[in-house]
Amino acid sequence: MKTRDEVRALFRTKKVPLTHQRLAVYEELSSRNDHPSAESLHASLKRAYPSLSLATVYKTLQTLHQMGMVARVDSPAAQARYDAIVDTHHHSVCAGCGKIDDLFDASLDRLPPPRLEGFVVLGHSVHFHGLCARCAKASAPKPR
């Protein structure tokens, strides 16, 4: 949990203007552990900031995500994507082009169950995110 000053510093460092709205969205999200949607955040913030628009919440979440300050829970795909393989297996997702590859690895199929009171595990999957060979090659040679 970052202090307000740490947040200010982060914005300054990255040269991104820090507005009231951005701070409010970030602090609201930080204070919650229920992984809210943009709409849910907007609803909560409306009380304190009646003029805050939903579009701004979306834009702000995008900005914060680009800054690496917030994560989207799991699938980065906007659209639902399907798989005919229903047995346990895993995925790699390329942050560059969105390509999803199947990963079969028995050592990932058995993991310690979550220590969560009463939770009945039906399955699990591991999600590696990063850059596929092609995208890694495209971005590596040119930085700076």
Next chain:
Amino acid sequence: MKTRDEVRALFRTKKVPLTHQRLAVYEELSSRNDHPSAESLHASLKRAYPSLSLATVYKTLQTLHQMGMVARVDSPAAQARYDAIVDTHHHSVCAGCGKIDDLFDASLDRLPPPRLEGFVVLGHSVHFHGLCARCAKASAPKPR
């Protein structure tokens, strides 16, 4: 990869009518390993079945999912959900109520990297799906 007869048998067993459309959607999805969206499947199938509607593809994917014959890649949430915690951590997702809980477990933070030629791993996360205590309690006492 199931044979056509195995598919027929599955439908018969579950007493779900097997239509041409359902077989076509399932076979198309099975033949691809790129985790297509509903729209992408529809586009591919249009050539062979010009009258196939996108709504049917959506309905069929739902049906197949309920039958346990297809999986949705990772997040079952229709809406994007966010997290202010960007360090490595994991999630449990309740299939009943959709609740997402954070899971901190150092033994999950180090996993063998995917054996994927050239893939640069930036991070990973483990996704347990199942039933939270409340939903497990609600569904357990009454089966049958």
Next chain:
DNA sequence: ATCATTGCAAAAGATTTGCATAGTG
């Protein structure tokens, strides 16, 4: 013959965009 599925079109839900105004550095 009965009951579920399909296709169509409209509706609903989620996210993005254009533009004038307001706010930040």
Next chain:
DNA sequence: CACTATGCAAATCTTTTGCAATGAT
């Protein structure tokens, strides 16, 4: 002051739904 973000409304994209016609068992 220069530049970017905001709010609004419209646009876009994804998914769902109602209903008459069709198809499966």
